Every structure is written in structure tokens, then in C-alpha cells.
Amino acid sequence: MAPSDAHPGEQTAQDPIKLIAIRETALSVDEVFTAVGDEAAGGTALFVGTVRNHDGGADVDALGYSCHPSAEAEMRRIAEKVVAEYPVRALAAVHRVGDLRVGDLAVVVAVSCPHRGEAFEACRKLIDDLKHEVPIWKHQTFSDGTEEWVGAC
Numbered sequence: 776m777a778p779s780d781a782h783p784g785e786q787t788a789q790d791p792i793k794l795i796a797i798r799e800t801a802l803s804v805d806e807v808f809t810a811v812g813d814e815a816a817g818g819t820a821l822f823v824g825t826v827r828n829h830d831g832g833a834d835v836d837a838l839g840y841s842c843h844p845s846a847e848a849e850m851r852r853i854a855e856k857v858v859a860e861y862p863v864r865a866l867a868a869v870h871r872v873g874d875l876r877v878g879d880l881a882v883v884v885a886v887s888c889p890h891r892g893e894a895f896e897a898c899r900k901l902i903d904d905l906k907h908e909v910p911i912w913k914h915q916t917f918s919d920g921t922e923e924w925v926g927a928c
Contacts, residue, residue: 791858791863791864791865791866792851792854792855792858792866792867793810793811793865793867794806794807794810794867794868794869795847795850795851795854795867795868796847796868796869796870797842797846797847797850797869797870797871797872797911798869798870798871798872799871799872799873801871801879801880802869802871802880802881802882802883803883804821804880804883806869807821807867807868807869807883807884807885808821808885810867810885811864811865811866811867811885811886811887812865812887813864813865813887815864815889816864816865816887816888816889816894817888817889817890817891818887818888818889818890818891818892818893818894818895819885819886819887819888819894820885820886820887820891820894820895820897820898820899821883821884821885821898822882822883822884822885822898822901822902823880823882823883824880824881824882824883824902825878825879825880825881826838826875826876826877826878826879826881827877830915830917830923833917833918833919833921834917834918834919835877835915835916835917835918836916836917836918837874837876837915837916838874838876838877838913838914838915838916839873839874839913839914840871840872840873840875840881840911840912840913840914841872841911841912841914842870842909842910842911842912843910843911845910846870846909846910849908849909849910850868850870850905850909853901853904853905853908853909854866854868854901856904857886857897857900857901857904860897860900861886861888861893861896861897861900862888862889862893863886863887863888863897864887864889865885865886865887866884866885866886866887866897866901867883867884868883868884868885868901868905869882869883870882870905870909870911872911882902882905884898884901884902884905885898886898886901912924912925912926913925
């Protein structure tokens with residue numbers, strides 16, 4: 776169905792990028808979910824990335840994220856690409872930097888669209904591109920005393 780004056784909710788959202796942030800404080804799923812609320816959205820997809828206790832067969836004791844000063848601008852650039860490619864009603868993405876513990880939230884992204892399939896696809900594109908393109912680095916310390924830097928999230 777084409778957008779019309781009779782169905783204003785089907786028209787393109789004015790500014791669908793609601794929240795983009797890099798934070799040194801704990802992340803909130805509720806904040807991100809609330810940011811993408813939209814009455815014209817029939818589907819909302821949310822992804823939460825957490826710090827796990829292992830990687831590559833080794834036990835993780837500590838983890839820290841750091842980023843380049845351009846990281847937030849790169850997140851916005853990626854969000855703009857997703858908005859251009861999908862019928863996004865609202866989009867939000869936050870990433871944590873600093874020292875984190877196992878179980879902490881590292882990244883939370885959400886996308887709302889008119890339909891669930893579009894929301895799933897747009898959310899997956901958003902998180903995958905953030906992980907591959909935003910200059911955020913992960914420093915892991917393992918229980919055996921070794922450590923590793925992992926590039927771009």
C-alpha cells in the first residue's frame with residue numbers, strides 16, 4: 776500500500792535515528808527499546824550483545840573496549856545507511872567502552888519497521904556493520920594470563 780494522507784503512519788519517519796551513543800556507563804535495554812517506539816511500526820527487533828566468559832576455547836577473566844574518537848560518527852554513518860536501505864521507523868544503537876565484566880551489556884541496538892521481517896533484516900544489518908566498520912577494539916585477558924586485542928568490536 777502506498778503512503779497516503781489517509782494513512783500518515785505509512786509515510787517516512789521524519790528523523791528515524793533516535794539514539795546513537797558510545798558510553799562509559801552501563802547500558803539500558805529499556806532506554807534503547809523505548810527510543811525506537813513508533814505507533815506505525817508493526818515490528819521491533821532488538822539485539823543485545825553481552826560479555827561472555829569464554830572466547831576461542833579460553834576462559835575470559837577481563838575485557839575492555841576502547842574506541843577511536845570517530846567511533847560515534849561512524850555509528851551514525853552506518854545507521855544512515857540502514858535507514859536508506861530499509862523502511863525504518865526508528866533506530867537506536869549504543870556501545871559500551873571501558874572495563875566490563877562477564878555478563879555486562881556491551882552493545883544494544885534496535886530497529887522498528889512497519890513489518891517484522893524488515894525489522895529483523897535491518898537490525899541484523901545494523902549490528903553486523905557496526906561490528907565490522909566502527910573503530911571499537913576489544914582487549915581480552917584470559918585465565919591463563921594471556922591477552923588478546925580484537926579489532927573493530
